[in-house]
Amino acid sequence: MTCVLDDFTEKTSIDGVPVIRPDQLHSSGLGVDAIVISSEHGESRLYQNALLSFGDSLPILWIYGKPIPVYEPGPQGRDQVIARLLDAGRSRADAEWLADNRAERHDASVGTLPPARTEIHIRRYTLAASFAENARILDIACGTGYGSALLADLGAKRVMGLDIDQACIDYASRYHARSNTNYAVADAATTKQENESCDLITSFETIEHTSDPSAVITEFARVLKPGGVLVISTPNDLGLTDFHEHSLTSEQFTEIVASRFDITHELGQIPGNEPVEGDLPPGIFSAQNAAIKPETLLATAIKR
Numbered sequence: 001m002t003c004v005l006d007d008f009t010e011k012t013s014i015d016g017v018p019v020i021r022p023d024q025l026h027s028s029g030l031g032v033d034a035i036v037i038s039s040e041h042g043e044s045r046l047y048q049n050a051l052l053s054f055g056d057s058l059p060i061l062w063i064y065g066k067p068i069p070v071y072e073p074g075p076q077g078r079d080q081v082i083a084r085l086l087d088a089g090r091s092r093a094d095a096e097w098l099a100d101n102r103a104e105r106h107d108a109s110v111g112t113l114p115p116a117r118t119e120i121h122i123r124r125y126t127l128a129a130s131f132a133e134n135a136r137i138l139d140i141a142c143g144t145g146y147g148s149a150l151l152a153d154l155g156a157k158r159v160m161g162l163d164i165d166q167a168c169i170d171y172a173s174r175y176h177a178r179s180n181t182n183y184a185v186a187d188a189a190t191t192k193q194e195n196e197s198c199d200l201i202t203s204f205e206t207i208e209h210t211s212d213p214s215a216v217i218t219e220f221a222r223v224l225k226p227g228g229v230l231v232i233s234t235p236n237d238l239g240l241t242d243f244h245e246h247s248l249t250s251e252q253f254t255e256i257v258a259s260r261f262d263i264t265h266e267l268g269q270i271p272g273n274e275p276v277e278g279d280l281p282p283g284i285f286s287a288q289n290a291a292i293k294p295e296t297l298l299a300t301a302i303k304r
Contacts, residue, residue: 005035034059081112094171098144104243105168107175109146116271119283121147121204123269124298126281128202128231129154131300135199138162138223140188141206145172145181151202152178160193162186189215196225204233205296208244213256221260224303230261233269233298250287253297261301268294 004019011019037060078099085095088110098105098112106112108121125147133155139148142161145168152159161176161183163169172183186192188206201220207213220230237249248256250266257263266287267280276292277285285292 034061036061085110085112090175094174097167097171105144105165107144107146107171109149109176119273120269120271120296122150123281123283124204124231124233124296125150125202127267127284127298127300128200131200131229131231132156136197137200137202138191138193138198140186140191140201140203140220141209142172142183143168145169145176145183147202147204148172148181148183149176149178152181156180156200158182160184160198162188162191164188189219191219191223193223195222196228197223199225199228201228201230201232203230205235207232207256208234208246208248211245213246213248214259217256217260221303226303228303230257230301230303231298232257232301233296236268236294236297238295248297250294250297253299257299257301261303263299263301265298265300267298267300268292269296269298270294 002017004014004017013019081099081102082092082095085098085107086092090098090110098107102112106118106121108118111118113121129151132151134157135155137148137151137156137159139151139159139161142148142163143165145161148159148161149172157180159178159181161169161172161181162185163172163183164185164187166185169183169185177183188203188210189212201224203216203220207216210216220232224230234248234253235244237247239247254263254266267284268287268289269284270276270292272283275282277289284298285294287294287297
């Protein structure tokens, strides 16, 4: 079967050829032999999106041009990232800002990191999307806003992306605005949101950056309605860095989250495009799976 893949579908078919989103293709049960990029514009962006959705599980064929090489460290890698961002419609200033800060700032919708690193960020939002339908969502530490936009596109009623970095909020507002999104500067421990004002909080790779993770969890509980869902992650005790104030073990992470929430699923994550367990997004699996050491700790939890 031939179909057109489009991240933001406005039509159901073009000249009788069905138009579907990549995530719909995964769930449709249709057999796929290859992805063909047949545009003369934005080829690098399309290539990165294809890698994000399908990894190396399928051949990705080009009709025009060649893909920009995957990011490498150093000056050459910086130039590659800038070229990719310019091709995706980013301004020169924004492209240089992301390239110079790619250790902590990235845009997974463009692919400013190697595919395996891009995927691991997107899969967390894919997990959270199962709770997003008609939900009021706070995406705390939203970074450049690509995840907030993804949740907004997948059925959320409203998404508020919060980040402590004004530059991230400015970028998100420029490139990831939707009719049902807003972005604002806020600290994770003092979001300035109303009590019990949201249905879902997503907060990925956040609490390890803060001076008091327990205060952050308390704030999450304050703004979530009773029965609201938290989807949260942190690195699995990977050590302190220039950016991380804490290096949490699985036991510490569970204790902090459980102080205010009932944990429904304790999960782990590794890079990769292969499904690991059941219907969970690729790379995500139950923390009870002792055969795999998680790179990232994940949890879904409900406010008491």
